[in-house]
Amino acid sequence: MNFLFYPLTLVTFFPLLGVLMILFFKAGQKDAVRWVALVTSLITFGISIAVLAQFNPADPDLQLVVNLPWIQVAGWNIAYHMGVDGLSILLLLLTTFLTPLSILSTWSAVEERVKDFMVFFLLLEMGMVGVFLAQDLFLFYIFWEFTLVPMYFLIGVWGGPRRIYAAIKFFLYTMAGSILMLLAILWLGIRGGTFSVPELVAGSASIPANIQFWLFLAFAAAFAIKVPMWPLHSWLPDAHVEAPTAGSVILAGVLLKMGTYGFLRFNLPLFPQATVQLAPWLAALAVIGILYGAAVSYAQQDVKKLVAFSSVSHLGFVMLGLFALNPQGIQGGILQMVNHGLSTGALFLIVGMIYERRHTRDMEAFGGLWKVMPVYGALTLIVTLSSMGLPGLNGFVGEFTILLGAWTAGQADYPLGSYWFAGLSAIGVILAAVYMLYMFQKLFLGPLSREENRALKDLSWREIATLAPLVVFIFWIGLYPRPFFTLMAPAVERLVAIVGSAAVAGLP
């Protein structure tokens, strides 16, 4: 098999090569293992850039498709089917972009069992990339469930004091949703005679509306837990807080997006009538998530938990955008997925940096850090403002587009049917400013009241190198988002058309 013809296979399984190489190192060769892991992830990023280069933004269909029959016996129709389109290209790039940065952040953070850590991390990357590229439900499910295993180990072995509780909760909670999705996948496969997503989407109009309803809910169970949507979010604070820094970055930056991507790739095109029927409900849950996440964030003492709850709030925006079911909403949602990955990923890196120095995350233990760590303060300010949605930075572009989409959908006879969705979410923007600025003020501003904080060293070159690429994109997306929108636009238009036409067809 000539892998040059199958860049998607290469980008998915290249981390596995890294894993195999690392397995041959001895436990003591920590630096060698770190470099091998970093180089592997950088090469994987390079391959994903090559995928981007071959990607034709004007084409709404799946591109670079690999479709090899896998299990075609005994009435099974399972293929090794991978493809990338406007919906997944940005998420693929986000994954391969965040992984090397996370690995770079572990240089001083992870000292024990570095070899095992890198093995699990690269396996996780393979799983995540596979999730975004899989076009066969069986293959998708394998990658989806598989990501649980390395993440579970990463939290459980290298995490904080309550890591085992957090790891088991994460695993069981996520598996509960996915296992319901498994039944729905089986049902679709039996009825449709195939597990191939494009073929199932083409036949989606033939599923009766009441059955679509239950299938939608089964898939939504898995994805809503992953996003996480209120009220299925309680695994998130524990998992995020207890995970090691690199684990939190990847968890927030990529794994949560797997949930929102799942809605986009499966729920919307496969069950369009159910989507239109349930859109207001899911949007309502999204709005509750926005407001709840923001309010609870503000109440936190632990800065990592504050950022964790902010994820619930931000992804509420994404979900609102998706269920506005119009191009602005969905494009805004996808862009905001990327934005959240960048800014919250950066926030977790930042929290990790201060934790490495002071071994506490209690906001009371800080204050006035800007005086001793100016570079750190500056970078944190940029990331905080980005997370808040300051115009000129990436968060604003995403949030604005989402709110525009939600407003448009709020007109009568449109999916959401009420302006309250957009209205209440706009309050969420203000609340985001509240807790983010509160965090910044608590950590960086004010008098330098603690002695321990005086001796803190500013960021090293490695740490700046970890944050700098994120800051570059924060500005790029904020000032010139056009290239990102053009990548997604055709695929999103096609998706909206599928949902719109089938939904209209199904209306009595």
Place this chain on the structure above:
Amino acid sequence: MTLNDLASNLAATLPLSFLLAWACLLLLADLWIPAGRKGLTAALAALGLAVSLVLSLAQVGRFQPAFNGLVVVDGYAVFLSVLFQGSGLLGIALAYDYLKRMELARGEYYTLLLFSVAGMMLMALAADLIVVFLALEMLSLPLYVLAGFARPRLDSEEAALKYFLLGAYAGGFVLFGVALTFGATGTTALAGVLSAVNSGQANLTLLTVGAALILIGLGFKVAAVPFHMWTPDVYQGAPSAVTAFMAVGAKAGGFAALLRIFVAALPALALDLTPVLWTLSALTMILGNVVAIAQGNIKRLLAYSSIAHAGYILMAVVAFGQAGVAADAVAAALFYLLAYAFTNFGAWAVVIALERAAGQGLELKDYAGLGARHPGLAACMAVFMLSFTGVPPTLGFVGKFYLFRAVLEGGFIGLALIGVLTSLVSAYYYLRVVVIMYMQPGEPQVRREPWLTLTAFGSAVATVLLVIFSTPLFNWASQAVLRLF
């Protein structure tokens, strides 16, 4: 039957007849093998199984009744025979060093194992209810003895006695059921029962009662709820190598008979018996998984886990009455038994590696620190725990996928839901083993022995790689049921 007929019948069932002859000869030959060299008996037993395996593989694709229709050599029989021979080989691999270590090294172990495998093979070949009973006894009696092999340890003797008494009782149920079937249809041949029912000459009420009694007896064998009470004590008390073999072999043997009898002969009773099977399957899955959570001894945990897996396979039996679905269900059950065999032998290999003399090293807390001290072995055990749970990319997941598909095809959505929810519950206690291995410090003592390590690593590799290369297995399993009738 003329001598010619006898010869041709024996030739048709050559793997079985060869194995039986070999076992008898080995029993004799063992008398001349000195007490310290019982490894030779093991090697000879393994050789016999290997030859039998090759002979079975040569029979793939055949359909041939033998012994006047008492047995039938078809794809189903061959698939299961290969499974049993493989289990026997792995059983010998696990026992080789274990018996020496526990000072149980007696040659009879291996010959009893061979007889048991022969009984299991006969179960798979059986086309007549009397032969089913014969095979049941033939596979069980050696297991009763093997369970008590570690005498004078009390728990081993208790296990043997419990197993024997309850097993004999259950065998009585099967025999009574066979008698009632004979009374209802005038024949004990499965094909004859089917034709009697189809032609309307059978007494359906009597037949239903007979079938229910057979279900009870075979339910005991596969450890279905509420016939499962013996399983934890017997699995815990018996020597671990015996338990490993029993957990796969006896269970597969019971299912071999159950599937063939219900799918081939009794589909007409589906209306009455499907709800019964549904309930049995649901209860087995629920009880097996829930009680396993409370276990602190790895042998008891694996015993309850094996009860739970019997529940999953029973899901396939539930669909026995629906024509198109039944074939799929049987194929799924065969595939799952194979996946379960790999995973089970691997897990027990790790258990045996950690077991020390006199029942030490069998508590879950003895696994602490395995991830740090013996990463390879811990990784294997983690793979087996994931495979038992049904997490991709393991063979256990593919097996469950196949089973759930068959169940959904049959329309049993509620049962499938119970199946997935209990799988979720099982994740809790399987992951607990992984947590203890990787996330708790400790100094486990591990026995390094080549066959043990080979079994553990080989099973782990098979559990993962066969997912990618699963097409031949799927093919074989689905072909295996084509000529069931």
